[in-house]
Amino acid sequence: MESTVEKLSVIIADDHTLFINGLHMLLQGEPDIEVISIAANGKELLHSLHTKTPNLVLLDINMPGMNGFDVLKRIKDYYPKIKVIMLSTYNEEHLIEKAKAEGANGYLFKNAEKAELLQVMRSVAQGQLCFPCKQPVVNSMPNEPDPFLKQFQLTKRETELLQFIKQNFTNQQMADHLHLSIYTVETHRKNIMQKLNLKNPVELNRFIMQYNL
Amino acid sequence: MESTVEKLSVIIADDHTLFINGLHMLLQGEPDIEVISIAANGKELLHSLHTKTPNLVLLDINMPGMNGFDVLKRIKDYYPKIKVIMLSTYNEEHLIEKAKAEGANGYLFKNAEKAELLQVMRSVAQGQLCFPCKQPVVNSMPNEPDPFLKQFQLTKRETELLQFIKQNFTNQQMADHLHLSIYTVETHRKNIMQKLNLKNPVELNRFIMQYNL
DNA sequence: CATAAAATACCAACTGATTTGTATTGTGCA
DNA sequence: TGCACAATACAAATCAGTTGGTATTTTATG
Numbered sequence: 338m339e340s341t342v343e344k345l346s347v348i349i350a351d352d353h354t355l356f357i358n359g360l361h362m363l364l365q366g367e368p369d370i371e372v373i374s375i376a377a378n379g380k381e382l383l384h385s386l387h388t389k390t391p392n393l394v395l396l397d398i399n400m401p402g403m404n405g406f407d408v409l410k411r412i413k414d415y416y417p418k419i420k421v422i423m424l425s426t427y428n429e430e431h432l433i434e435k436a437k438a439e440g441a442n443g444y445l446f447k448n449a450e451k452a453e454l455l456q457v458m459r460s461v462a463q464g465q466l467c468f469p470c471k472q473p474v475v476n477s478m479p480n481e482p483d484p485f486l487k488q489f490q491l492t493k494r495e496t497e498l499l500q501f502i503k504q505n506f507t508n509q510q511m512a513d514h515l516h517l518s519i520y521t522v523e524t525h526r527k528n529i530m531q532k533l534n535l536k537n538p539v540e541l542n543r544f545i546m547q548y549n550l
Numbered sequence: 551m552e553s554t555v556e557k558l559s560v561i562i563a564d565d566h567t568l569f570i571n572g573l574h575m576l577l578q579g580e581p582d583i584e585v586i587s588i589a590a591n592g593k594e595l596l597h598s599l600h601t602k603t604p605n606l607v608l609l610d611i612n613m614p615g616m617n618g619f620d621v622l623k624r625i626k627d628y629y630p631k632i633k634v635i636m637l638s639t640y641n642e643e644h645l646i647e648k649a650k651a652e653g654a655n656g657y658l659f660k661n662a663e664k665a666e667l668l669q670v671m672r673s674v675a676q677g678q679l680c681f682p683c684k685q686p687v688v689n690s691m692p693n694e695p696d697p698f699l700k701q702f703q704l705t706k707r708e709t710e711l712l713q714f715i716k717q718n719f720t721n722q723q724m725a726d727h728l729h730l731s732i733y734t735v736e737t738h739r740k741n742i743m744q745k746l747n748l749k750n751p752v753e754l755n756r757f758i759m760q761y762n763l
Numbered sequence: 764c765a766t767a768a769a770a771t772a773c774c775a776a777c778t779g780a781t782t783t784g785t786a787t788t789g790t791g792c793a
Numbered sequence: 794t795g796c797a798c799a800a801t802a803c804a805a806a807t808c809a810g811t812t813g814g815t816a817t818t819t820t821a822t823g
Contacts, residue, residue, distance in 0.1 A: 354663050359572010447566050454568060492799060505752060520802050539718060539755045546759050705769060733772050
């Protein structure tokens, strides 16, 4: 089909220098992929698009200055042919949805395997959309209780509730979901707060965030 | 001094596979450094310490299962000679303090430059402690408003309040601190919530966390 | 100096969560 | 069988923050 091998040209945009360096080196091992530029933020990326036209952009969502989504929008407005894969540290449902809605071609977690990264990059380059399939979220059984939590001796139900609280459910919503009285939810929540020695919803949220439960 | 060149042996522990791969490759370019093992979580790391004794461990703080600090404690209890550099995505004062207090030898942000990484690794290997110097925190003037915030057009005062909210101050505490009426604080807060389009304190907290303001 | 924006202040109604109680029922284990 | 614990349910008091108003003073800018 092709006489000359067309390389897949890529620009990476991420403010984490180590990450970008690593990714760069990792991709250098692939004969069909060429990193033609790197950028530490959205502005840099857009600037380099003035002179360079990659097939694909790997775009971190959390960047200082210009938000990844703003950059995405710009790219899709001005260079609709360029494929964009959003990179994000955490598996956040709404970010994936947002990326999809705003025209990204793919979405990768930063803890993805090398193989997955390459597979997604190549698929997207060929015009496919690649997004993580959302895990069935709201089944009442929590995935696996984090071993770190063990020290606090939360009961099964309490651990389960934490999963909902993590998803920003209100007490009423949890009660509805689990077919419980809101009083029951309040009781569980009270016990959680006691066991974790926390004082208010924000502290609980920080606990959840910090330990990435 | 040395007839055979003693390489600096390193184990990396981080659940972000891409990051670890990248870091690994990056370090492979350094003749005096040898990555003898990698681990995707604390358990794996501790397990590999049964058979391997590195000079240095690069240890991510946020890992699933076993928290980075728990791992740190274990290492320092059982293998006090092994140097440990904590890795963290964000510049969080209390994490740095905690790392220091719990015996870590260094602390690096994941967005550090390659040069800084190597410098810190080598310094720590030679017995030095390397921690980021803390910025002066609680003066009422915010350090520098993150450029990302600009799109929301927060005023100076509003941006300032965000710094306190980030530190989990209540409205009353902020009022006291800034010699304002609590009503004033509530007004500012109301405007912040409107501008950021958020509904409750937890959402605000998540916003702050997510964008690391 | 005039005008707009920012900062300040207040109020009332409301929402959601916390705290401190009590109490009943179910369940697993010795 | 009996005990401890988990899970359920309820209620009243309280607290922190939100919402939607209004209103005055300060400050920056054309």
